[in-house]
Amino acid sequence: MKAKNIIAKDKDWWRGAVIYQIYPRSYQDSNGDGVGDLLGIVERLPHIASLGADAIWISPFFTSPMKDFGYDVSDYCDVDPIFGTLGDFDQVIATAHTLGLKVMIDLVLSHTSDQHPWFRESRANRDNPKADWFVWADPKPDGTPPNNWLSIFGGSAWQWDGRRMQYYLHNFLVSQPDLNFHNPDVQEALLDVVRFWLDRGVDGFRLDTINFYFADKKLRDNPALPPEKRNDTIAPAVNPYNWQEHIHSKNQSENLDFLKKFRAVLEPYNAAAVGEVGDAQRGLEIMAEYTSGGDKVQMCYAFELLQPHPVAASDVVEVFTRLKATAPDAWPCWAYSNHDVVRHVTRWGLSRSAAKAYTTLLMCLRGSVCLYQGEELGLPEAEIAFEDLQDPYGIEFWPEFKGRDGCRTPMVWMADNQNGGFSSAKPWLPVPTEHLRLAVSAEEADPGALLHHYRKAIAFRHAQDALAKGTMTGMRADGPVVRFEREFEGSRIFVAVNLSGEPATVAAPEGRWKVTGAELGSTGPAGDGKLHLGPWQPCLMLALEG
Structure with a gap:
């Protein structure tokens, strides 16, 4: 049984899943007001299904004055009119499920x-x-x-x-x-919100600022x-x-008891949650605390792979070494980009070849994966003029920090439309001209486009049970090359990725192996028993019996 089927049928569908984040204001406008909405999401769900994603995560669409664009909720159990209605949300659920996609929504419980x-x-x-x-x-x-x-x-x-x-x-x-989480009535009211959406058919939640729930008494x-x-x-x-x-x-110990209550609500529904851990010093340790033991949230993501500087092979090893030392059974969820950080193609200065290498690596790491809308196109961070800024964070710290609008510009669907096919009206944020050449329509027509690499990398992950749920062993950095093995129920795969723009030569693994992943540019050992990797090249091999 292949991993795609395991994820679809298993109550632990979340383990190893690929989750696609939708920022609803910027995904697709269905009614011509310049702002994306729920029916726009319905229209574009086939694109996400075509990637091979297992689930979607929708950023907040609840009733809100929009001072922080939905992360300031004024009614947890209704849809803001700018996004549509509860009936429209029901259509999202029904369409997603028809396409084989789970639906996770963004809950903002701390405030x-x-x-x-x-x-x-x-x-x-x-x-x-x-x-x-x-x-x-x-x-x-x-x-x-x-x-x-x-x-x-x-x-x-x-x-x-x-x-x-x-x-x-x-x-x-x-x-x-x-909110004051020390008050049990507050906790119960929020758990009722969770029950409301589970009863409506959602499959899980992304929990905003999960480590901010409690403050020191x-x-x-x-x-x-x-x-x-x-x-x-x-x-x-x-x-x-x-x-x-x-x-x-933040980071108070009382949060663990609340997360156990939260998990107990999820269990009858086979629902899952991924928590955002916002902490610069203890992110991995908190992730471990919140996901270990099987009685709190299933997944968390820290900011280690969202860091400002390019992730080197040694960084990957350091992250997993710390995580293993803290809690080896914790389950991470990894992301390179989201709605709060500079897009990683710009943040790390990646070429198309480099972006492909990092995508291949992401799909081979132990944990689940979050992809942010547009990263499959290689969209760079948009330059937004001060007069077009919407984000209060950017307005406060301009010009040293330009805020989050640069990663929130509308998704580009059509290359021959000044709004990228996002809306028939002026979009709430401008569509950069340089994004149009990377629109879905343009990349679909280009066999070498990053979009096709994402599809191939996700399909490769789903084809290998070990990549979805397996253990990870032997991780180390050989210069710019990160290498490790994944194993699940006797199936074993070797992964090495050159995270540099220069050729690299490293020792081949011992044992008998068969090269796989040709569609991802994978190479195998040379006659000298070494791996000669080109710039940004992976080596992916399956273990042979005997």
Whole structure:
């Protein structure tokens, strides 16, 4: 039985799955208002199925004032009119399932919009039924915030509210107040949201900022982070958020018990969840905590492969070595790009050949995979003029940090249309001219296009049981070449990928092997018992019996 069938029928369908992320504002506009919507997703689902993906993850489409474009929710159980209706969402579910795609949706549980009825009631006074549903605190005697916590979006994480004469916590925008997970009523209300969407037919969830759910009850100050430990993986270098070690404002141990409750809700539905771990220092360790034991979330992704600098062979080895040492049974989900980071083709300065090599590697790693819309086309980061910016994050830190709009521009479907076939109206973000030559229509007609390589790499993953669910052993870096073996139920595959633009020669593995993956440019050992890899070339081999 091949891995594609295993994923389709197994309750552990998520293990090794390829998940395609849709940013709904930018995927396809069906009604000519310049903004993508749910019926647009329905129209374009066959493209995702043609890639061989197993599931889709749809970024938030809930009712929202859109201060953070859907990540500020004002109604967890309805669709914002800009995206359509609950009936339209039902069509997404039905069409996806017909095409063999699972549907995962993005739940933002750590905070709401300040327009959510829960917060409106909570801020009214200090003795209403929802008075402690959010994180409220008295000021210090001098009127300043209760502690030194900082917001990822800049400035203090505390906002003064004159109605209650208290501060409320917001780890992101001022308009995104943090829920108080120490209140069991809050937890139960959020689990009811989970049940609502499971009953509607979703197959799982992507959990936004999963490690931000709980804050320290005592509201203790975060310590300073030494300069040598700072990095810009989570926040841009110009943001003083990087100057603290966030040991009290997130990553609290109480979260483990909530995740067990969450998992218990998923189990009867055979549903799965992948959590986003936003932490620059302990991302892998938190991933391990949240996915180990089989009683919390199934998958998490940290930011190690979303890092600003090109991922070298030694980086891959270091990531997996740390993960194995922390929790060998933890199940990661890997991504190179998403809606919050510069597209990896630009971030790492990749040629088409290099992009193909990294794609091949991604499909061979132990774990599940998230692909971000447009990466299968090799879309570069778009340059957005300041006057066209929509992202409040970019507006705040311009020009040193240009925000997230450059990776959120509309998907390009048609090369001969100034809007890329995305909309008949002016899109909410401009479509870069340089993206049009990479449109789906253009790449479909080019046999050497990255789009076809993605299809081949995903098909190769599905054809090898060991790549979907197998163990990983023998990982090491030989200069620029990362190498390892995967094994599942006696099936064994050797993987080596040259992550450089120069030829590389390394020792061939011992034993009897058969070269595979010719469609991915794979080569095998030479007569001298070595692997001579060209720039960005892989070697993929299956073990022979005896």
